[in-house]
Amino acid sequence: MSKERTLVLVKPDGVRRGLVGEVISRIETKGYEITAMRMLNADRSILEKHYEEHNGKPFFEPLLEFMSSGPIVAMVAEGERVIEGFRTMAGVTDPTVAAPGSIRGDLARDQGTKVVQNIVHGSDSVASAEREIKIFFS
Numbered sequence: 785m786s787k788e789r790t791l792v793l794v795k796p797d798g799v800r801r802g803l804v805g806e807v808i809s810r811i812e813t814k815g816y817e818i819t820a821m822r823m824l825n826a827d828r829s830i831l832e833k834h835y836e837e838h839n840g841k842p843f844f845e846p847l848l849e850f851m852s853s854g855p856i857v858a859m860v861a862e863g864e865r866v867i868e869g870f871r872t873m874a875g876v877t878d879p880t881v882a883a884p885g886s887i888r889g890d891l892a893r894d895q896g897t898k899v900v901q902n903i904v905h906g907s908d909s910v911a912s913a914e915r916e917i918k919i920f921f922s
């Protein structure tokens with residue numbers, strides 16, 4: 785069975801720009817099922833856990849600052865190969881080169897900030913997805 789769950793976050797730039805509905809719509813139109821959702825102001829401790837793999841990198845502090853700069857929307861999406869599927873829908877990390885048609889390619893661009901603002905987060909593996917879902921939905 786290849787049915788999976790992934791954690792999707794609409795980051796503060798996406799919420800500020802009113803793109804929550806657009807992201808939800810793309811996930812649902814693709815055919816994945818959203819099985820949990822909440823809006824929150826993420827504090828430092830939750831973000832440190834979520835982004836622990838990036839601790840120590842030059843963009844870590846700007847990333848935490850950006851991610852706590854406004855509300856975010858966390859959701860769980862389910863479906864066969866949804867982890868890979870949502871990463872494809874999101875596009876690559878850098879919105880300047882993310883493919884047109886992807887969320888980052890269509891909706892984001894370089895804002896000249898220390899951290900890349902790119903609308904969404906999506907888990908990158910089964911292990912990350914299970915770990916990250918526990919952080920936001922425990």
Ligand code: IDP
Nearest residue numbers: 843847876877898899900901902904905906908
């Ligand atoms: P991903 O979100 O595409 O999985 P990651 O490498 O996990 O990318 O990085 C997490 C987030 O940190 C990115 O989405 C982006 O917001 C930011 N980021 C990643 N790499 C850089 C960088 O080299 N400079 C600035 N910000 C970065």
Ligand code: MG
Nearest residue numbers: 905906907908
């Ligand atoms: Mg990542």
